[in-house]
Amino acid sequence: MTLAGELRVMSDFLARRDVAGLTEPVDLIVLMGSAVIESVEVVAAAYQSGVARRILISGGIGHSTRYLVEAIERRKLDVATNARPESHIFADLLRDQVDRDAITIEDQSTNCGENAEFASRLITDEKTVVLVQDPTMQRRTHASFERACRDRRHLELISFAPVLPRVGAEVGDGPDAIWSTGRFTSLVLGEIRRLRDDADGYGPRGRDFIDHVGIPADVLVAYRNVAARNQELVRPAGG
Template structure:
């Protein structure tokens, strides 16, 4: 059973990884924070939980961007997504679909909306970004601002990856598809908010623990001093301490990278 201090440490990691740069997807929020009423591009990444579709629908309804894209082929979260959608929507043939296709089908079925482009070949955070950039270039979509919506556990890494490939004056705006906190309820680890498609607490904790080593800019991380997949990320001491505290107590929770989806 996790202690209250364990829960607090996990929530520190969750708050750090699940970055939102604006409080809501509205023109007012963009105007107040960035001086623009509309972003050039809005991207939903397929690694998100199902609630990402709700976030995308809200973005389209609020006309938050000029172009909308869903990015995602087959990665480490795809099988879970396929199974979850198949249970709730058996008429969607998920077994033969990539992540972007599944989210597009849900967007159409639930909200009768569609996006401008789908990218269905990428398998990991790195080529999520590079293939997306190739698509935008091929479609001659120039952008000075872009909103990224990814699963909260991977939002920080996705942003750092894009930052590696675009010029400094491109405005990257983070909007994690959810923000949630772990709590102890009826002597069980649970979530403060009920969010459709939310990971099981154990999976969520594992995903968070896997992110901090990846974001750490050392020889083992994904930053310039390591594998050079992403730009440098500053990790506050509070976050480092929370990770080290948890890793010392629960080393088995860490999620190693999966070479099956590398490129």
């Protein structure tokens, strides 16, 4: 299989989508800060179509912030970015399309686990919550929210990755690409490693940040193949 095919196998698994589209009403959308501005566009469209009347944006200053700033600059968007949390930048992008009083901000989290931990404190009586995250981190984010909200049996979490990444479109060297191929490969390898329930992963057998996540055999094969050819991109499962 080609690199593009193997990346697609892994990214389709990581970009968790529990529904085909955001069409059914929910109580809340939780939008995670990231470098994927398409997330904002998806949430704005859902709000405008009446899917949700409340939006919680979660994200401080983390490892993706500089990539978000680069994306803002590349698109020549008129948004202040200097030393600002990702949630504040996303809120500014949303405010032309969403009522100001519909937005709540959590601006202290710096990773997926903290997104879930800190945002969950702001989820009160809601029964249906949609999670929107960078697609490479969507599955781990969902697992993190399941852990943070494990005692809320009334709560339904619905994941919706904003895009399904493809080499040659969202991934590559083109002007509209979200990720370079190298960065995307590194992100995908890191996410599979984190999700593996072993001594190096985030599951119960490792750091115990999330509950066990089953990884399909074809995803593990793709991971091993790409990792073997890109050892320089294989890093410890931190972050």
